[in-house]
Amino acid sequence: MVSRVIPVDPFDLVIFGGTGDLARRKILPGLYRRFLSGQMPEDARIIGAARSDHDDTEFRAMVGNAINEFVDRDKQEKATIAAFLERLSYIKVDARGEEGWKELAGKMRKGVVHAFYFSVGPSLFGDIAERLHAYGMADAESRIVVEKPFGHDLKTAQALNATLAKHFDEHQIYRIDHYLGKETVQNLMAVRFGNMLFEPLWNAQNVDHIQITVAETVGVGGRGGYYDKSGAMRDMVQNHMMQLLCLIAMEPPYAFEPDAVRDEKLKVIRALDPVDPDDIVRGQYCEDEDGPSYFDDVENPDSRTESFIALKTHISNWRWKGTPFYLRTGKRMRARTSEIAIVFKDPPHSIFGEQERQKANVLVIRLQPNEGINLRVTIKEPGPGGMRLVEVPLDMSFKEALGPEAEDIPDAYERLIMDVIRGNQTLFMRGDEVEAAWAWTDPLIDGWTDRGDRPKSYDPGSSGPEDALMLMHKDGRRWREVKA
Incomplete structure (x- = not known):
């Protein structure tokens, strides 16, 4: 190649x-x-x-x-x-x-x-x-x-858009989100819209649920002053994770062109349901031998800003009605990883008996580290002794599949800056997209602020607060393990 x-x-x-x-x-x-x-x-x-x-x-x-x-x-x-x-x-x-x-x-x-x-x-x-x-x-x-941050809430985002619009048309403004420049994020669109294998299954009839995880091992560090005014919701969910959700859930655009893609993403954001307070878990990391607590990092012993958030939401449209989307992101977690997991439904009937019930297929898109795509399928375990089923991965690491060429994949910023020079806005956010994301985010933040909710404590090096596990367990599901 x-x-x-x-x-x-x-x-x-x-x-x-x-x-x-x-x-x-x-x-x-x-x-x-x-x-x-x-x-x-x-x-x-x-x-x-x-x-x-x-x-x-x-x-x-x-x-x-x-x-x-x-x-x-x-x-x-x-x-x-x-x-x-x-x-x-x-x-x-x-x-x-x-x-x-x-x-x-x-x-x-x-x-x-x-x-x-x-x-x-x-x-x-x-x-x-x-x-x-x-x-x-x-x-x-x-x-x-x-x-980013492009605004602190809907009001400030609208004000920023209006300020820039005084001197620049929308087609001249490139709101950069480096997640959209990642090779695997773009491959998500290629997998969906370039293969007949997946797109017919990409709906509520076949998908049980979808998980999006962005976990970091570092704390807020020197960003304490900014972060304590922002938190995980504003810093990660409103922009990066919202963009990932849109790419997973959007309808096929008529072409891979800026407004065609962004029109479909906007439809997803506008179809997002409000989130029930019981479906939101917020957390703050504690102190351990490897580092200070969140309170110490931000120098605010009474802070109610979250360094971790997990939530469940739904999209009210024909494709996704009834399929939950689980999002979580946090600092000082067990491992640095960003991934999207599409968990398909179980087969309606197992011909192999309950003891050999196969596990659900899972398509995992890894954004970092070791970018790649992994599909978990059920096969017969090799050897005699009857039909015993085992789960195996069909794994494609870019470095392994593409060889030396994968080493030269541009960094997200490299790709996006060159797209600016080309005049290609496909991988950049449009003003109405940003405002729609804030319109969904603001009521959630206002809700926990008005209730006076305090984030739950969690141990550094863990998967977040215990309540985040229960967010999935109460639905009979489990988070994919964040591995070190």
């Missing part, structure tokens, strides 16, 4: 917050990897913009250090790194003032794609958008990339 790397058009990419953590860890190393792969044109330019005092030489040195730290050693080619760094420059810019904007506008070339990455807090989105417009950089062809 030959990898097809298609170069993008020449571009000027401005990264606001170009010296920040996200730029250092993800954006700039990702751009280097795209340059190494041959996807970035020779005359592409990347401009870092931030409020700190740097010149071009110092900025390039910072990016070189970031490549050294965050790019695999076997991809660190000195000549290529030097050539990449030559395409970088830096301008000190005051997002809320006038310093640097005239100089930045003078750097933008005509006849190339103009993209502006807002790798800054949402409070600066409006200021930057206003100055891009005032200095003539917000033309009809320019594109802006905005990071």
